[in-house]
Amino acid sequence: MYKINENYLKLQGSYLFSNIAKKVAAYKEANPEREVISLGIGDVTQPLCPAVIEALHKAVDEMAVAETFRGYAPDLGYEFLRSAIRKNDYQARGVELDLDEIFISDGAKSDSGNIGDIFGENNRIAVCDPVYPVYVDTNVMAGRTGEFLKESESWSNVIYMPCTKETNFAPELPKETPDIIYLCFPNNPTGSTITKAQLQEWVDYANKVGAVIIYDAAYEAYISEDDVPHTIYECDGAKTCAIELRSFSKNAGFTGTRLGFTVIPKELEANGTKLNALWARRQGTKFNGAPYIIQRAGEAVYSEAGKAQTKEQVAYYMNNAKTIIEGLKAAGYSVSGGVNAPYVWLQTPNGMTSWEFFDHLLTNANIVGTPGSGFGPSGEGYFRLTAFGTYENTLKAIERIKNL
Ligand code: MLT
Secondary structure (H helix, E strand, O other): OOOHHHHHHHHOOOOHHHHHHHHHHHHHHHHOOOOOEEEEOOOOOOOOOOOHHHHHHHHHHHHOOOOOOOOOOOOOOOOHHHHHHHHHHHHHHHHOOOOOHHEEEEOOHHHHHHHHHOOOOOEEEEEEOOOOHHHHHHHHOOOOOOOOOOOOOOEEEOEEEEHHHOOOOOOOOOOOOEEEEEOOOOOOOOOOOOOHHHHHHHHHHHHHHHHHHEEOOOOOOOOOOOOOOOHHHHOOOOHHHHHEEOHHHHHHHOOOOOOOEEEEEOOOOOOEEEOHHHHHHHHHOOOOOOOOHHHHHHHHHOOOOHHHHHHHHHHHHHHHHHHHHHHHHHOOOOOOEOEEEEEEEEEOOOHOOOHHHHHHHHHHHHOOEEEHHHOOHHHEEEEEOOOOOOOHHHHHHHHHOOOO
């Protein structure tokens, strides 16, 4: 008789956003007359920009002609896209990379889960708390997290680094030594950031203890303040301890078209084995590349027109963030985030739990947000609103919250 991966049985409930979607669907079915506004999952609402659409059309036409038709993409991704990434995201920030240190993928969510394939089962992970649930759940699936402790709502073999008001929503170096450290800045869900000097401390620490940092920089385009690093490789020594994940979802609206990339420097070695070579082997075996037309669309993000148009989109969402922050503050809420990230993190009022506030907002204001406790135990008592809605809906939602 075949055996299943029993680690899956340890997973708690369903994936956070699937869980919320089910609750919202049930509410809508019971209340069809209500107009529900979603400021929940961080999904974009603005259409792909004209430069990207033009590139997509052109690439589709190429696929219709034998001479320009493309089959399987190269394992690492097309060179035209990797060159554009290297030039604009790295060389422009003083970081030199070889092209084969950049791996194109179908998004940072898959990469953040799949990257675990190249690490042994006996690694101890450290995560921020609250945290993007994919990092923890995929490690549960891989059998690295130990048992779920109901009382503390946490995993016995995971090192949690609380990010609360007391720590300015930034993690402190852990007391126990981890092997794999997940960091995400600008942060999902709290919207916080750390300075380059603070990130340098993490890089120095990882190099000292022999840990690897998985650095999720999916929200990099939202950085508005100086002194916030755009890539971990701005820090000295990061190439010997860090993998960076990037996405086209949030900077260019590719949530539905799927495109991302992972950087693994060749200097990154474990006992003489290059992680770059392991990931290349993993991708070559399990992945057949992001579609040609989507990679052409990604290339267009780096054209002069693409850069200007995507910058405008980011500004549109950040204006929503400002609207949310100002509105919530006026209504007496304690809020953070939303300055270098499209997420606003608020404290639930009147001692409500995160899920109580979720129900309260859904029922009384018909607004969907994300309960902080869904991101980890230290998220209890907090709530996340996303700035990715339309401006009109954002305004309407804030008015409804003010009138609660
Ligand atoms: C979120 O809402 O946290 C994000 O949309 C999740 C993701 O990017 O996968």
